[in-house]
Amino acid sequence: MTRRLLLAAVLVLATGGCAATLRRSDGGPPDSFVRTTADARTTRVIPLRDGLSKAQSWRILSDALTAGHTVDVRDQQAGFMMTAWETSVAREGVPDLRYRTRIVTRFLGEDWRELQLRVEANWRSGEEWDVGVDQALLDTLAFDLTMKLGRK
Numbered sequence: 001m002t003r004r005l006l007l008a009a010v011l012v013l014a015t016g017g018c019a020a021t022l023r024r025s026d027g028g029p030p031d032s033f034v035r036t037t038a039d040a041r042t043t044r045v046i047p048l049r050d051g052l053s054k055a056q057s058w059r060i061l062s063d064a065l066t067a068g069h070t071v072d073v074r075d076q077q078a079g080f081m082m083t084a085w086e087t088s089v090a091r092e093g094v095p096d097l098r099y100r101t102r103i104v105t106r107f108l109g110e111d112w113r114e115l116q117l118r119v120e121a122n123w124r125s126g127e128e129w130d131v132g133v134d135q136a137l138l139d140t141l142a143f144d145l146t147m148k149l150g151r152k
Contacts, residue, residue, distance in 0.1 A: 029123035032136035042133040044142040046115045079107030098124040
């Protein structure tokens with residue numbers, strides 16, 4: 001239980017209460033954006049609760065992602081799900097199209113005992129997209145999916 005409370009406290013502090021409102025006053029990417037290289041993607045691996053079938057795991061993940069996102073690619077046989085690119089930052093009530101995120105999940109192993117979670121983020125600076133991760137969204141999703149699918 002202590003671990004859950006610690007995770008919840010970290011999430012509240014890291015996200016400031018809401019990932020969609022995190023933004024910099026200078027018009028740059030949100031504070032939650034962390035630049036990475038293609039070789040250094042930040043992922044989380046969530047060990048799954050014992051007793052879940054593949055069908056149950058798939059349904060729980062699908063319900064969790066579709067509750068707030070548009071799932072673009074689903075392959076139940078491969079255990080893979082990916083959302084569409086989404087603009088997740090608004091400035092003065094208008095979506096900032098220079099920032100986008102998407103969620104990529106994959107069940108690992110033949111028996112799906114773990115879920116790999118990655119949140120890709122891009123910030124458009126000029127003509128190029130800076131590649132990174134949205135740390136606040138990753139933390140929030142990792143916590144949510146751990147509560148729904150993870151070991152107790």
